[in-house]
Structure formats: structure tokens, C-alpha cells
Amino acid sequence: MTKTVEFIFDIAAPNGYLAWYPLKQVVARTGAELVVTPVFLGGMHKLTGNAPPMIRDAEVKGKVAYAALEFQRFIDRHGLTRFKMHPALPFNSILLQRVLVAAADETQRQALVEALLPAVWERNVDCGDPQAVGQELAAAGFDAEALLAATQDPQVKAKLAQNTEAAVERGAFGIPTFYVDGEMWFGKERLGQIEDYLGGGKP
Numbered sequence: 001m002t003k004t005v006e007f008i009f010d011i012a013a014p015n016g017y018l019a020w021y022p023l024k025q026v027v028a029r030t031g032a033e034l035v036v037t038p039v040f041l042g043g044m045h046k047l048t049g050n051a052p053p054m055i056r057d058a059e060v061k062g063k064v065a066y067a068a069l070e071f072q073r074f075i076d077r078h079g080l081t082r083f084k085m086h087p088a089l090p091f092n093s094i095l096l097q098r099v100l101v102a103a104a105d106e107t108q109r110q111a112l113v114e115a116l117l118p119a120v121w122e123r124n125v126d127c128g129d130p131q132a133v134g135q136e137l138a139a140a141g142f143d144a145e146a147l148l149a150a151t152q153d154p155q156v157k158a159k160l161a162q163n164t165e166a167a168v169e170r171g172a173f174g175i176p177t178f179y180v181d182g183e184m185w186f187g188k189e190r191l192g193q194i195e196d197y198l199g200g201g202k203p
Contacts, residue, residue, distance in 0.1 A: 002031060003198055004033045004180070005180050006180075007034065007035065007177075007178055008172050008175065009037060009175060010040060011093050011097065012042070012091060012093035012175075013174070014083075014089070017080075019176040020113065022078050023178075026198070027198075030198035032180075032198050034110065036100070036109050036110055036113060037163055038097045038160060039164040040163075043161065044167065044174065047164070048173040050173045052090045084121065086120060088126070091127050095133060095151055096133065098160055099133070099147050100112055101156050101159050101160045101163070111140075112142065116137075119133075173186070174186065178194060
């Protein structure tokens, strides 16, 4: 029976970018199905009391520097050399997350992730600027006008809030979070464990 990997996702998280590409390789190797659940990281932080690591750990001697080292190791290991830290981090991703919620189906949602991740984390577009986002969507072949209009739909707004609240209720507190068979894994470093689990091994 095919297992499903649910990716609790917000484009605002640099670790979401780093996790996306190795995760796709994991599901391809294992035959698993990938499902993306868009949430609003800012709302998740508010509900859980969490904060971006560079803010949360700023006063912990050595921790931010070590996190940066591990971050670079992951980039090097997976060849993610196009990544550029966004100068506006932490930024408000609510426009982009509503675009993902507004996708017609899971196939389009993942295609939107594929288009928007490089825009944010390679070209560092202004994520709160509808014109800049619209240009990226149109360049990738999407109906930018329709998707941007949908971000103002009360049902789309409510769905993003519901996704966020539901993820927190299930134990999520940050990005990237994954669920397989109802079990939660947090962090891009858990992808090897997830692959072992999907392959029948122990997590």
C-alpha cells in the first residue's frame, strides 16, 4: 500500500526550500505519495510561542553559529547552490500561502511550490508585492490574475487559518514538519529517517 508523506509547508521558511528537493527524491525512491499542506508560519509561531531560530537562539552562545554551519553542510551535501538567504527574512508569507491554498488541486499546488521556491530563495522576490508575485506566476505559466484574486476570497483565507490551527493541534510548531502514518517528523535532517520508515525500516 502506498504511503503518503504530508509536508506542512510555508514558503517563508528557508528550511522548507532546503527540504523540498531532497524530499522529492525520497518519495520518488520509495514510491510514496507527497501531499503539501500550506500553513502560515507566522500564525503557527503565535499559536505555539515559537520564533525563527536566529531570533529565538540569539542569546545562546555558539548556537546560531553552529546552526549556520549545519545549514551550509546541508546545502553542500544536496548541491543546493542556487540558494540565497532572503534579505527581508523574516518576512510575511501570507500572500504566497494563500496562492498555494487557492490551487485547483494537489498537482497544481506542487507546481506552484516548484515555481515560487526559486523565486523566493534564489531570486529573492518581494513576497508581499502582488505585482512581483504575479510576474513570477505568469512567467511560470499560471493564471496570475485568477490566483491573486483568489487570495482575497474569504474561503481561501479561512482555509489557510484552519490548516495552521489543525497543524498546531497535531503537534507542529515549525517548518519543515512531515507526517507519515500519523507520526510527526520535524526538520530537514529527518528525511533519512523518513526514507527508512517508508522503506520498511525503523525510523
